[in-house]
Amino acid sequence: VQPPYPRSTVPSDYFEQAKVLLSAWLGVASLRHGTGAKHRESSILSCPT
Secondary structure, eight states: OOOSSOGGGSOHHHHHHHHHHHHHHHHHHHHHHHHTHHHHHHHHHHSOO
16 A cells, blocks of 8 residues: 655654654643643733733
8 A cells, every 4th residue: 555645755854843843832731721821811811901
């Protein structure tokens, strides 16, 4: 079974970079959620005084 794309078009480091970016994004998201920054931002946006 041939892959849907040539292997050479997608370098292996692309997948590594994607995993790193995804893990970093998840880490930042969980950190922001844990510190409650998202709640503060939403309250500031809903009530800009």
